[in-house]
Amino acid sequence: MRYLITTLLVSIFFISCKEKTATSTQKISKKSSIQYATGFDIIIEGNQKKLIIKQPYQNAKQTFTYLLTNTTSIPKKTIKIPLENVVVTSTTHIAMLELLHLENLLVGFPKTRFISSVKTRKRIDDGFIAELGSAQEMNTEKLIELAPKLVIGFGLNGNNKVYNTASKNGILTVYNGDWLEETPLGRAEWIKFFGVLFGKEKEADSIFKSIETRYLKVKELAAQITNTPTVLSGNLFKDVWYMPAGESFIANYFKDANTDYLWNHTTGSGSMPLSIESVLDKAQDATYWIGCGLFENKKDMLKTNSYYKAFNAFKKSNIYTYATNKGETGGLVYFEKSPTRPDLVLKDIIKITQPQLLPDYQLTFFEKMQ
CATH class of the missing domain: 3.40.50.1980 (Nitrogenase molybdenum iron protein domain)
Structure with missing residues (x-):
């Protein structure tokens, strides 16, 4: 499905964690490090860090907010970071994991034959990455057996039976809408999405800054x-x-x-x-x-x-x-x-x-x- 969408140049989730309205009259400062991407944000608000998915899929009318924490005991509907393992659903996710040297934490992927990376293909051949079927109709039994800490999803809308079943079995899905960005640097900035989930924020910021610098330099040349x-x-x-x-x-x-x-x-x-x-x-x-x-x-x-x-x-x-x-x-x-x-x-x-x-x-x- 991802291949068809990209070829025609046209590439999420149903559980939301709504931000609680501040009861205090004191103004809480917010900081964001996102410059080009419009589909997500990483907000530090007071002593809380939040991942906000603003455009999870096409024509989405709602946003999803996730509280990020590194504590052992976490409230419901939060993401414990850094992630220990993950299932991703788009080949664009593979490239970002590899840039951050996180490919060893990938445990499953739908349609593994679409992965071109030599490094990740070896891990598939060695049996470290499970084949999960198609992105929209994944093998839920195998997914539940893998019990990943998170599924990074891709979809055309918010109605996905696989993610619904995973949620009922305690597996959270967060949609990644990198493919909906309208600018090249906006797409590349989604590496910060992976950085914050895996405790690699500094590395992700540095990688993106380097890409941005090279992009703007060659743009100026042209x-x-x-x-x-x-x-x-x-x-x-x-x-x-x-x-x-x-x-x-x-x-x-x-x-x-x-x-x-x-x-x-x-x-x-x-x-x-x-x-x-x-x-x-x-x-x-x-x-x-x-x-x-x-x-x-x-x-x-x-x-x-x-x-x-x-x-x-x-x-x-x-x-x-x-x-x-x-x-x-x-x-x-x-x-x-x-x-x-x-x-x-x-x-x-x-x-x-x-x-x-x-x-x-x-x-x-x-x-x-x-």
């Missing part, structure tokens, strides 16, 4: 260019072209790379369903086509729709895909690691469109389509 190339993205799916909307994180990459993304001025943070005729009318002469779904080569593209050959970017082989960069069992490296390394994604786009700016850089996620 801003020097005055001749901005035109860019097209997306692809057809059942005769509908899904184009990244102008406020989406993909469009923000193109903007920060100082390109002329032809749908940059549209509204919306997801994808826009368009007809092939309207896309061809606007982007037939686009210089670059960056991101074309799961297509690995031009031949396969033409098998699905002959319209593709009408684009100049197709004719001149200026199409770049992330679908060829795979792990041992077919998991795509881009899906797993790009949210944690937006600086490298931005470098890729700049290398493609303005190669003279990064003469020694080699593409990380994308490859020129043959």
Whole structure:
């Protein structure tokens, strides 16, 4: 499911811990360390630390607040930190665990074949990470048997029977909405979510700061260019072209790379369903086509729709895909690691469109389509 959502450029929980209204008239100061992400917050309020999930899934109308504590005896509906083990449900979580050197605490994952990381794949092969089925229909018996301290969930809505069953058996789930962030740095900042849960806040802050610095530096480099190339993205799916909307994180990459993304001025943070005729009318002469779904080569593209050959970017082989960069069992490296390394994604786009700016850089996620 996560793969389909990402391909179409469109990736939680039902138990909430409501903040109690302060009965004291004395004002309690609040501190937050979150700068770019809009879907979560970490608040220090008085002597309490809280994790707030503000956007657990699409169109969520409620937030979830969790009290974090390191005490042995904890009230109900709190999270005891640091976590001793965990089950995660998206490959983006794998990359963040590894950046914090926490992969040894992962005990289960749905659809392990999608994991591309060599390090975590070895732990799967060695029997340390259980296969749990699919994210939306996990093997609850195995999950309950594992008894993880927490499930970090992913979902399209707040109605998940697996998480409900887990909750009844004392296993808490916290939704991670990193995939809903509209900016590249907003997605990367979710590493702080993992940092606070595992007692690695300083490490997470340091890692994010380093990524942010590199991202802003290369963005500044691209801003020097005055001749901005035109860019097209997306692809057809059942005769509908899904184009990244102008406020989406993909469009923000193109903007920060100082390109002329032809749908940059549209509204919306997801994808826009368009007809092939309207896309061809606007982007037939686009210089670059960056991101074309799961297509690995031009031949396969033409098998699905002959319209593709009408684009100049197709004719001149200026199409770049992330679908060829795979792990041992077919998991795509881009899906797993790009949210944690937006600086490298931005470098890729700049290398493609303005190669003279990064003469020694080699593409990380994308490859020129043959």
